[in-house]
Amino acid sequence: MTSRDHDVVVHGATGFVGRLTARHLVGSTSRIALSGRSRDKLEALRDELGVDWPLLVTDAADPDALAALAAATTAVATTVGPYAKHGLPLVAACADAGTHYADLTGEVLFARDSAAQSHARAVETGARIVHSAGFDSVPSDLGVHLLAEQVKADGEGTLEETVLLLVSARGGVSGGTIDSLRNQVDVVKGDPSLRAVVADPYALSPDRAAEPDLGGEGDQVLPTRDPLLGQWVAPFVMSPYNTRIVRRSNALLQHTYGPGFRYREVMGVGSSPLAPVLAGAVAAGIGATTLGLALPLTRALLDRVLPKPGAGPSEKVQRGGHFLVEVHTRTSTGARYVATVAAKGDPGYSATAIMLAESAQSLALDPLTSPGGVLTPAVAMGTALAERLRRNGFELSVKRDS
Secondary structure (H helix, E strand, O other): OOOEEEEEEEEOOOOOOHHHHHHHHHOOOOOOOEEEEEHHHHHHHHHOOOOOOOOEEEEOOOOHHHHHHHHEEEEEEEEEOOOOHHHHHHHHHHHOOOEEEOOOOOHHHHHHHHHHHHHHHHHHHHEEEOOOEEOOOOHHHHHHHHHHHHHOOOOHHHHHHHEEEEEEEOOOOOOOHHHHHHHHHHHHOOOOOOHHHHHHHOOOOOOOOOOOOOOOOOOOOOOOEEEEOEEEEEEEOOHHHHHHHHHHHHOOOOOOOOOOOEEEEEEEEEEEHHHHHHHHHHHHHHHHHHHHHHHHHHHHHHHHOOOOOOOOOHHHHOOOOOOEEEEEEEOOOOOOOEEEEEEEOOOOOOHHHHHHHHHHHHHOOOOOOOOEEEOHHHOOOHHHHHHHHHHHHEEEEEEEOO
16 A cells, blocks of 8 residues: 555544544544544534644545545544445445545445445455444454454364353443434335345355355344353344344354354343343333334334434443443354453443544554455454554453353
């Protein structure tokens, strides 16, 4: 890659998560620039941060401006969503320019279209296009990746039954995440044939026909007592996206996680007598919200109470947030391992901003560990990103489970 004016450009910097991402980069030795539609807002943000970073006025609908943005930097961190509406032109511009890219999408159809349109070009130019570099889906993707590396190092075969358990989390629901869900619901309503695509556990696989037929890989929608975890679990709202990213990582890595790798994600509710009731309530709430967004009357009501794009919790609420996930596996030799991924800060806001900022810096500055293409956090950055997150207070660890 030729020398660029900037190491990282934060695109959508004046949005809620964009501001948090930019704030995290204050004090970095990287060459940072801010990008957005409004120069006035960008100047106000720069003054607020107390930096002298360059400003790039860039409209997501202007191909020439996006091409200029991509040509000016080594990596782009973009928070401009819903990505299905606004993201594909920037992906294409980065793929053409050989510019690395990281976003926060949780949209299956966008990630699928991005790979279909830009993977081959990114391979040619060396651009690493990394989707889902926030709470969607770094904890899932790195957790499984670190597990697989440790199991291999210990000579305990490959991963088989593997499950991510959301142990605890505290934080607000992102308005951008809700807007992405609204958009995907609308797209599927407009083209019902896409429902099967979204439901396919291997929707993001680079070669669907090459995937093993392991059976029972559909997303959990009902409460159950999980046999591997030994407790009651409920559906995890982010599972229908995160699981596709993890499976894409495995495929891009030539299925090194193992021929019997089966993966799911759940939310833990414990083993008390009330656990089945609580699990049922969680499942019902997720189902009601998704259905509500699909029906005009309830959609109007939900739109009045759900967070709006660009809005977010106070700094106090963000600081009081946290997340803790465990990834449990049983290997092909019968050994059991658990990876822990945890951090302080609201998972969807402050923690996500750190993950995105460090992903962009890793893409721009760390030694290359993968070829170009439409990739995942584990494939594009792997342990380099894990080390960066550890230096920022995240826990990422793996141990043998008794």
